[in-house]
Amino acid sequence: MAKSPKISASHEPGGLIVHISGLLPSLSPAEQRVARLVVANPADAARRTITDLATAAETSEATVIRFCRSVGMDGYPQLRIRLAAEAARRIEPPDARVVGGDIPPGADLAQIIATIAFNDARAVEETAEQLDPAVCEQVVEAIVGAGRIEVYGAGASGFVASDFQQKLHRIGRIAFYFPDVHTALTSAALLGKGDVAVGISHTGTTSDVIEVLEQARARGAVTVALTNFPRSPITEIADYVLTTAARETTYRSGAMASRLAQLTVVDCLFVGVAARNRARARRALEVTAEAVRTRRVGGSRRRS
Amino acid sequence: MAKSPKISASHEPGGLIVHISGLLPSLSPAEQRVARLVVANPADAARRTITDLATAAETSEATVIRFCRSVGMDGYPQLRIRLAAEAARRIEPPDARVVGGDIPPGADLAQIIATIAFNDARAVEETAEQLDPAVCEQVVEAIVGAGRIEVYGAGASGFVASDFQQKLHRIGRIAFYFPDVHTALTSAALLGKGDVAVGISHTGTTSDVIEVLEQARARGAVTVALTNFPRSPITEIADYVLTTAARETTYRSGAMASRLAQLTVVDCLFVGVAARNRARARRALEVTAEAVRTRRVGGSRRRS
DNA sequence: GCGGCTCATGAAAGTAAGTTTCATCCGTGG
DNA sequence: CCACGGATGAAACTTACTTTCATGAGCCGC
Numbered sequence: 001m002a003k004s005p006k007i008s009a010s011h012e013p014g015g016l017i018v019h020i021s022g023l024l025p026s027l028s029p030a031e032q033r034v035a036r037l038v039v040a041n042p043a044d045a046a047r048r049t050i051t052d053l054a055t056a057a058e059t060s061e062a063t064v065i066r067f068c069r070s071v072g073m074d075g076y077p078q079l080r081i082r083l084a085a086e087a088a089r090r091i092e093p094p095d096a097r098v099v100g101g102d103i104p105p106g107a108d109l110a111q112i113i114a115t116i117a118f119n120d121a122r123a124v125e126e127t128a129e130q131l132d133p134a135v136c137e138q139v140v141e142a143i144v145g146a147g148r149i150e151v152y153g154a155g156a157s158g159f160v161a162s163d164f165q166q167k168l169h170r171i172g173r174i175a176f177y178f179p180d181v182h183t184a185l186t187s188a189a190l191l192g193k194g195d196v197a198v199g200i201s202h203t204g205t206t207s208d209v210i211e212v213l214e215q216a217r218a219r220g221a222v223t224v225a226l227t228n229f230p231r232s233p234i235t236e237i238a239d240y241v242l243t244t245a246a247r248e249t250t251y252r253s254g255a256m257a258s259r260l261a262q263l264t265v266v267d268c269l270f271v272g273v274a275a276r277n278r279a280r281a282r283r284a285l286e287v288t289a290e291a292v293r294t295r296r297v298g299g300s301r302r303r304s
Numbered sequence: 305m306a307k308s309p310k311i312s313a314s315h316e317p318g319g320l321i322v323h324i325s326g327l328l329p330s331l332s333p334a335e336q337r338v339a340r341l342v343v344a345n346p347a348d349a350a351r352r353t354i355t356d357l358a359t360a361a362e363t364s365e366a367t368v369i370r371f372c373r374s375v376g377m378d379g380y381p382q383l384r385i386r387l388a389a390e391a392a393r394r395i396e397p398p399d400a401r402v403v404g405g406d407i408p409p410g411a412d413l414a415q416i417i418a419t420i421a422f423n424d425a426r427a428v429e430e431t432a433e434q435l436d437p438a439v440c441e442q443v444v445e446a447i448v449g450a451g452r453i454e455v456y457g458a459g460a461s462g463f464v465a466s467d468f469q470q471k472l473h474r475i476g477r478i479a480f481y482f483p484d485v486h487t488a489l490t491s492a493a494l495l496g497k498g499d500v501a502v503g504i505s506h507t508g509t510t511s512d513v514i515e516v517l518e519q520a521r522a523r524g525a526v527t528v529a530l531t532n533f534p535r536s537p538i539t540e541i542a543d544y545v546l547t548t549a550a551r552e553t554t555y556r557s558g559a560m561a562s563r564l565a566q567l568t569v570v571d572c573l574f575v576g577v578a579a580r581n582r583a584r585a586r587r588a589l590e591v592t593a594e595a596v597r598t599r600r601v602g603g604s605r606r607r608s
Numbered sequence: 609g610c611g612g613c614t615c616a617t618g619a620a621a622g623t624a625a626g627t628t629t630c631a632t633c634c635g636t637g638g
Numbered sequence: 639c640c641a642c643g644g645a646t647g648a649a650a651c652t653t654a655c656t657t658t659c660a661t662g663a664g665c666c667g668c
Binding site: 332333334335358363364365366367370381 | 644645646647648654
Binding site for chain 2: 046081082088110120121122124127131133140163260263268272275
């Protein structure tokens with residue numbers, strides 16, 4: 001049974017492991033057991049036979065095969081090969097630092113800083129690796145040609161949405177962001193063909209954002225979703241899906257890293273759009289920079 | 305042809321490919337054909353099935369197996385895995401990417417993504433490296449003991465300020481952010497001893513933020529500055545200075561990366577504060593997460 | 609609650625991949 | 639010309655992988 005012919009799905013040239021952990025929540029329980037084994041120790045998994053792995057995951061071979069298909073592989077042998085390659089590439093920096101994990105209770109600030117920065121940087125890098133330039137290109141295209149762009153996001157993703165709106169606005173594109181769902185819904189209802197609606201949700205399950213995006217789609221707008229989970233509800237109503245790659249961690253670090261990853265994606269789209277009309281964008285940026293000049297103080301030496 | 309005394313059977317840690325080409329001359333003709341294919345394109349060979357490879361080498365599967373044994377492998381699957389790993393390792397890390405520079409005019413989206421992600425990740429890492437844990441510690445201390453915390457920022461830094469405010473609020477600290485200077489000034493005038501004022505400005509020259517911070521200081525509040533430039537005006541009126549380390553680049557990439565670096569610092573402070581009272585912070589986070597539960601949709605399988 | 613539905617799951621059947629066996633072939637030296 | 643030994647591939651065999659299918663659990667509408 002073909003899962004979903006989404007435009008985004010296939011591309012995971014960057015990290016297979018990252019890709020799998022992103023998909024993890026959308027897998028069935030038995031498949032999750034397999035996935036966890038694989039993510040925990042790719043090299044080891046690559047060495048095992050399918051029966052072996054199935055036994056280790058306390059399930060049947062059939063489930064392992066299903067898992068392979070779920071993450072986009074043809075079958076088990078292919079997964080094995082990819083895992084081996086992946087494992088070889090990431091000669092884990094044997095850093096004593098807490099890699100994907102939680103911050104230990106007794107940690108001092110230096111450790112906290114190292115851990116957060118590491119996770120943040122990783123999320124950014126891995127997001128970039130798994131971003132599909134083709135999909136980005138199409139989104140950029142849509143934005144460039146859009147009559148109006150609306151960006152939706154709630155909570156932490158709201159900041160990102162707002163940031164994106166402000167950026168687009170600054171280079172002369174007509175863009176909106178509404179902190180309030182009611183307003184957003186009303187506005188979405190006024191969208192039409194040629195407009196673009198962007199929904200941002202880390203989990204992909206924020207009903208407010210989904211509803212607004214649905215509304216926008218119903219009116220004929222192009223819909224774009226930005227989420228960490230490629231199979232989450234929001235992806236079902238989006239024409240284009242862009243994913244971040246923040247590892248799932250406990251406490252807050254997952255969500256925090258995800259926000260940075262989202263911003264990175266936003267930046268990419270922004271620069272992509274700006275690059276479409278360099279001259280105009282640059283002029284707009286200069287004018288806007290000039291506008292706040294009087295709000296700056298101090299030495300002539302410092303850039304404005 | 306001394307083929308039998310295969311003393312070296314065990315490990316060849318250097319390179320499997322090198323190893324194979326080394327004993328190529330000692331192989332039988334048919335095996336040599338296989339070996340040559342493998343050496344020429346390991347990645348490709350790893351993808352083939354044994355029958356496939358045999359056909360390509362114009363020989364039988366049996367010979368391929370014999371070849372595997374000759375080079376010290378248990379069987380074909382093991383060879384495949386090793387080849388995949390080998391091939392992955394020898395793909396040079398793509399450091400040819402545009403490093404610190406601006407985005408070239410003709411860049412395609414893939415390049416743009418790589419450049420932005422690189423700069424962003426770097427900014428985060430370098431910021432963490434140069435952050436002084438001692439200063440952070442003192443800032444955390446001040447925030448933990450504060451009666452009230454106010455965060456100031458304008459423009460892009462406003463997002464960060466707002467994010468910080470929201471984070472602190474979420475773990476039960478009394479924190480404010482004012483998008484409007486007038487309101488901010490008024491509020492700052494009401495600060496007193498034991499309160500904390502945080503000013504965020506990438507350039508360190510934003511007069512609005514500086515003024516408000518000055519006001520706060522005059523009233524006896526502890527002042528903290530977060531900026532990219534350690535000698536900028538804002539640092540003169542701050543009790544504690546935290547710096548980001550976004551490289552100076554042209555166009556927008558500098559400012560964009562700086563924002564991520566600022567967020568990283570904010571995250572560190574936040575976690576530092578939260579760590580001071582784990583139980584309370586965790587409870588607060590759980591409660592607030594629960595509060596938005598009803599705004600989530602979708603499968604029971606997905607985390608809320 | 610109760611049928612009907614979907615979906616996850618593993619047992620078992622089926623297929624393909626990998627491995628072994630063995631007969632053949634070919635060259636060499638007696 | 640025959641005996642020998644090594645190289646080789648066809649075919650038998652084994653193991654690994656894949657598909658099919660029946661079962662049962664949970665969910666939804668009634």
